Amino acid sequence: MLDTVEIITEGGVVLWSRKNGEASDFVINSFINDTFLRETVPSYSESAADNAPVSVGRHTLRFTHVRGFGLIFVAVYKSLLHLSWIDKFLDNITALFVSLYGDQVKKPNDTYVRCKGFDKMFDQQLRDMEAENKTMGNHEPRFTEAEYPPEDSTLSGNLGEPPLPGVNPPNKKLVGTEHTSTETSPIATPNTSRPSSSGGLLEPPMPAAVEKLSRRARKKLNQAASSEAVSSGDEAPLRKRKGATSKKQGKKGRRWENGIPIEDDGDDSSAKLDYSDNPSDAETKAHLNAALEGLDASQMGARNTDGRFALKELDDEDSVRNQANSILKEAKEKKAAKEAKEVESQAAATSGLLGAGMNYFGGMFKNVVGGKELTKDDLSKAMKSMEDHLLKKNVAREAAVRVCDAVKKDLVGTKTATFEGVNAKIRTSMEQVLRKMLTPTDSLDLLREIDAVAKPPTTSLRQRRPYVISIVGVNGVGKSTNLSKICFFLLQNKYRVLVVAGDTFRSGAVEQLAVHVRNLREEASRVGGQVDLYQKGYGKDAANVARAAVAHASAEAYDVVLIDTAGRRHNDQRLMSSLEKFAKFAQPDKILMVGEALVGTDSVAQARNFNVAFGKERGLDGFIISKCDTVGDMVGALVSIVHATGVPILFVGVGQHYSDIRSFSVKWAVEKLLSPPDA
Numbered sequence: 204m205l206d207t208v209e210i211i212t213e214g215g216v217v218l219w220s221r222k223n224g225e226a227s228d229f230v231i232n233s234f235i236n237d238t239f240l241r242e243t244v245p246s247y248s249e250s251a252a253d254n255a256p257v258s259v260g261r262h263t264l265r266f267t268h269v270r271g272f273g274l275i276f277v278a279v280y281k282s283l284l285h286l287s288w289i290d291k292f293l294d295n296i297t298a299l300f301v302s303l304y305g306d307q308v309k310k311p312n313d314t315y316v317r318c319k320g321f322d323k324m325f326d327q328q329l330r331d332m333e334a335e336n337k338t339m340g341n342h343e344p345r346f347t348e349a350e351y352p353p354e355d356s357t358l359s360g361n362l363g364e365p366p367l368p369g370v371n372p373p374n375k376k377l378v379g380t381e382h383t384s385t386e387t388s389p390i391a392t393p394n395t396s397r398p399s400s401s402g403g404l405l406e407p408p409m410p411a412a413v414e415k416l417s418r419r420a421r422k423k424l425n426q427a428a429s430s431e432a433v434s435s436g437d438e439a440p441l442r443k444r445k446g447a448t449s450k451k452q453g454k455k456g457r458r459w460e461n462g463i464p465i466e467d468d469g470d471d472s473s474a475k476l477d478y479s480d481n482p483s484d485a486e487t488k489a490h491l492n493a494a495l496e497g498l499d500a501s502q503m504g505a506r507n508t509d510g511r512f513a514l515k516e517l518d519d520e521d522s523v524r525n526q527a528n529s530i531l532k533e534a535k536e537k538k539a540a541k542e543a544k545e546v547e548s549q550a551a552a553t554s555g556l557l558g559a560g561m562n563y564f565g566g567m568f569k570n571v572v573g574g575k576e577l578t579k580d581d582l583s584k585a586m587k588s589m590e591d592h593l594l595k596k597n598v599a600r601e602a603a604v605r606v607c608d609a610v611k612k613d614l615v616g617t618k619t620a621t622f623e624g625v626n627a628k629i630r631t632s633m634e635q636v637l638r639k640m641l642t643p644t645d646s647l648d649l650l651r652e653i654d655a656v657a658k659p660p661t662t663s664l665r666q667r668r669p670y671v672i673s674i675v676g677v678n679g680v681g682k683s684t685n686l687s688k689i690c691f692f693l694l695q696n697k698y699r700v701l702v703v704a705g706d707t708f709r710s711g712a713v714e715q716l717a718v719h720v721r722n723l724r725e726e727a728s729r730v731g732g733q734v735d736l737y738q739k740g741y742g743k744d745a746a747n748v749a750r751a752a753v754a755h756a757s758a759e760a761y762d763v764v765l766i767d768t769a770g771r772r773h774n775d776q777r778l779m780s781s782l783e784k785f786a787k788f789a790q791p792d793k794i795l796m797v798g799e800a801l802v803g804t805d806s807v808a809q810a811r812n813f814n815v816a817f818g819k820e821r822g823l824d825g826f827i828i829s830k831c832d833t834v835g836d837m838v839g840a841l842v843s844i845v846h847a848t849g850v851p852i853l854f855v856g857v858g859q860h861y862s863d864i865r866s867f868s869v870k871w872a873v874e875k876l877l878s879p880p881d882a
């Protein structure tokens with residue numbers, strides 16, 4: 204059972220309190236005086252952590268401090284109790300109070316915080332915590348007052364220091380207490396205020412004893428109290444009440460004197476009515492105590508504004524619980540988001556690349572523990588998450604597994620001090636693995652290569668010839684369009700380009716290419732290059748057409764030959780086998796495969812099959828990944844294709860215009876791959 208819970212401002216004003224005993228006032232006063240009001244002692248944050256138990260005599264005090272709102276939540280209980288749920292309880296009521304009344308508290312000119320409705324939530328939380336605790340079999344130890352040592356006025360730490368001038372001394376109430384009770388009394392004392400300037404902030408003190416007990420219980424309690432031999436200020440009213448009760452009885456025992464009946468003079472001091480003389484008094488008290496144990500009137504109802512105690516409706520309790528649960532859920536989510544943001548900004552400081560994705564990755568690696576050498580087991584869960592992430596980015600599974608294995612290999616045996624360190628390390632390693640995979644071993648400077656072949660510095664040493672590029676790929680991936688984009692780029696550099704209609708198979712393919720060339724000619728006439736179409740119609744052997752075109756280009760001193768080819772399924776044996784002959788006849792300097800960024804798991808097989816289709820001596824020289832503008836961050840096909848072949852990506856298509864082609868950027872791709880998946 205908690206002795207006291209108080210919600211206090213940093214200035215010592217009690218906003219809300221619930222008490223079951225007076226003794227804890229001393230504990231709280233001392234704590235507030237010494238920790239928050241005195242300037243001579245170190246700030247509590249240097250001496251005590253939130254929620255760390257503070258032991259004062261036979262009491263334990265726990266607190267949380269919500270700095271943004273200047274609020275302190277304090278709970279006091281007897282040290283003999285083992286309240287396993289106290290941390291959670293304090294966290295919950297803190298979150299609930301801040302959510303419900305935080306705005307009021309923050310208003311600088313508002314002198315009254317209307318938080319009376321908090322009673323219900325508090326009671327519900329307390330009940331649920333105690334019930335949960337009991338369900339789990341954690342019954343608090345029963346104890347008697349005799350088990351306690353006498354209250355020790357020597358406080359632990361600095362709590363026993365004398366109060367400062369102007370600050371009220373410990374264990375003295377500043378605001379008048381309407382009723383005091385001993386700790387053994389089951390009756391709750393009324394709410395009181397904490398020292399210092401409560402002003403109008405306080406809720407009016409409530410007669411908690413009245414709130415807590417049913418009428419019948421109060422009556423019994425008064426009867427029991429009257430049996431105490433000790434004189435108290437309450438004695439007279441109790442007797443009066445007894446008298447009133449006896450008058451109401453329909454049949455009374457007649458009093459006799461010397462065998463003569465005497466009239467009832469209404470004397471309430473009648474010995475027969477004095478319960479203290481009743482032989483069954485001890486039994487009655489025991490019975491009452493048992494009946495009062497855990498009795499809490501607020502469980503069945505609440506007092507209305509007109510002073511009447513109204514019974515709750517059946518679903519009232521549930522609705523309080525539901526409201527509390529939804530507030531707590533929201534507070535938990537906010538807290539988690541805040542923590543994740545902190546991890547993100549910390550990690551961002553250690554790795555500049557992934558900025559926006561830190562939060563996301565922080566969650567992914569949360570099971571990896573820092574401060575020790577990383578083992579395969581430590582990393583396997585994080586790597587599984589990373590593998591799933593790469594799959595979401597459209598990386599083919601076998602490529603994703605390879606990337607994750609490489610990261611694991613890189614990190615096993617390494618050590619970092621903190622979780623954030625591990626987090627940053629995994630991301631850095633992942634970034635490095637992807638970079639390494641996507642970065643070509645040889646840098647390609649296409650224009651320089653073209654110049655070296657088509658425009659050698661001395662014609663006497665080497666025979667001049669056109670630089671030949673052929674474009675291959677499955678149907679509809681954008682071969683003709685991207686060939687045209689390359690042509691457009693070459694025209695900007697004033698090259699003379701021959702475009703070859705190597706797709707002699709699909710009807711319309713030649714005309715389509717002719718349209719592209721016509722368009723490009725306009726550009727050539729504007730910028731100064733030249734572009735022509737070489738075509739032999741349909742049904743011809745593409746390899747022969749290509750060889751003839753190259754010969755023609757050589758004779759006509761074209762700088763570059765761009766050969767379009769028919770689209771083919773990578774698993775169409777007949778069409779794929781013709782590529783070997785094509786390569787032999789056309790002798791291309793570069794065979795570029797156009798692959799779609801849109802392609803799924805088929806990307807690996809497509810790339811592999813095309814790469815081996817040109818014979819033992821020859822493979823693909825590079826990829827153009829088209830339609831990158833359509834996939835957002837899902838650029839995993841790039842990884843799959845490079846993983847499958849080891850062939851570099853040279854260009855990416857980013858739209859349908861001739862200018863929509865870019866050199867491939869590894870940094871761009873890695874950022875997209877490591878960013879959180881698009882919503």
Ligand SMILES: Nc1nc2c(ncn2[C@@H]2O[C@H](COP(=O)(O)OP(=O)(O)OP(=O)(O)O)[C@@H](O)[C@H]2O)c(=O)[nH]1
Pocket residue numbers: 676677678679680681682683684685706709712769770771829830831832833855856857858859863
């Ligand atoms: N959004 C977008 N569309 C593209 C891109 N590249 C090509 N396309 C479009 O893809 C469609 C097919 O392009 P083509 O160049 O005809 O494809 P192909 O591979 O030559 O087709 P086949 O000759 O039938 O095999 C066209 O509508 C193009 O405009 C790109 O980078 N982005």
